[in-house]
Amino acid sequence: MSSPFIRIRGLQKHYQMGGVTVRALDGVDIDIPRQTFTVVMGPSGSGKSTLLYLLGGLDRPTGGQIEFDGQRLDEMDENQLALFRRKAVGFIFQSYNLIQSMNAAENVGFPMQFAGFSPKERAARSLDLLARVSLGDRSLHRPSELSGGQQQRVAIARSLVNEPSLILADEPTGNLDTASGAGIMQLLSDLHKSGRTVLVVSHDPRMVRFATHKIFLLDGRVVSENEYHAASLE
Ligand SMILES: Nc1ncnc2c1ncn2[C@@H]1O[C@H](COP(=O)(O)OP(=O)(O)OP(=O)(O)O)[C@@H](O)[C@H]1O
Numbered sequence: 001m002s003s004p005f006i007r008i009r010g011l012q013k014h015y016q017m018g019g020v021t022v023r024a025l026d027g028v029d030i031d032i033p034r035q036t037f038t039v040v041m042g043p044s045g046s047g048k049s050t051l052l053y054l055l056g057g058l059d060r061p062t063g064g065q066i067e068f069d070g071q072r073l074d075e076m077d078e079n080q081l082a083l084f085r086r087k088a089v090g091f092i093f094q095s096y097n098l099i100q101s102m103n104a105a106e107n108v109g110f111p112m113q114f115a116g117f118s119p120k121e122r123a124a125r126s127l128d129l130l131a132r133v134s135l136g137d138r139s140l141h142r143p144s145e146l147s148g149g150q151q152q153r154v155a156i157a158r159s160l161v162n163e164p165s166l167i168l169a170d171e172p173t174g175n176l177d178t179a180s181g182a183g184i185m186q187l188l189s190d191l192h193k194s195g196r197t198v199l200v201v202s203h204d205p206r207m208v209r210f211a212t213h214k215i216f217l218l219d220g221r222v223v224s225e226n227e228y229h230a231a232s233l234e
């Protein structure tokens with residue numbers, strides 16, 4: 001039997017805050033098969049971002065295991081984890097996280113600096129990626145000269161630079177109007193259809209419609225859809 005693409009067991013992330021332990025994740029088990037589209041849902045503070053950060057190797061667990069394509073993230077040293085972040089994962093944030101002093105093409109090319117590409121290769125590849133997110137005509141614009149939806153498309157282009165197999169997106173449409181949000185959701189769906197594994201934190205019903213898998217979090221634990229709706233604060 002082959003193991004799933006991502007296998008999470010007993011995952012914990014605890015924070016010590018003035019003598020109090022905050023259990024951001026409190027024993028989470030999740031299997032994510034390859035080439036799926038998973039939507040993560042949960043109320044504010046339930047541990048959604050924490051889960052994405054641990055999966056993306058941006059932070060380390062307090063306990064438990066994260067296996068990614070047969071590799072144990074929780075056992076990697078800093079160098080291995082940095083390599084993992086660079087090669088395997090594309091991260092998309094709610095607030096885009098673009099560098100304000102750089103234009104769109106430079107933002108997209110930025111992660112390539114660390115992967116041994118020449119400036120010429122970087123420029124060509126950045127333009128190609130911007131074209132893929134329909135921003136071929138905006139390569140010289142800085143973030144402040146782009147709409148929110150366009151900035152998020154630049155961020156998506158940037159996340160694809162190293163051809164990651166896993167795309168993590170934390171409320172990628174949270175700051176966008178309905179129409180721009182729909183474009184971003186379509187892009188993420190296209191990435192899934194082109195063979196990537198996508199994991200998105202979102203409560204948008206249109207995003208949930210793309211989901212092949214759903215994860216419901218309450219107080220740092222995974223619950224069933226029924227439990228989630230029963231406890232729903234809506
Ligand atoms: N660096 C930190 N130090 C201490 N506590 C933290 C830290 N980061 C997160 N937490 C706590 O961990 C819990 C989970 O936080 P997390 O950001 O994962 O929630 P979330 O589900 O993403 O919420 P939101 O929907 O508001 O983004 C929260 O109670 C939060 O206060």
Ligand SMILES: [Mg+2]
Pocket residue numbers: 048049050170
């Ligand atoms: Mg969050």
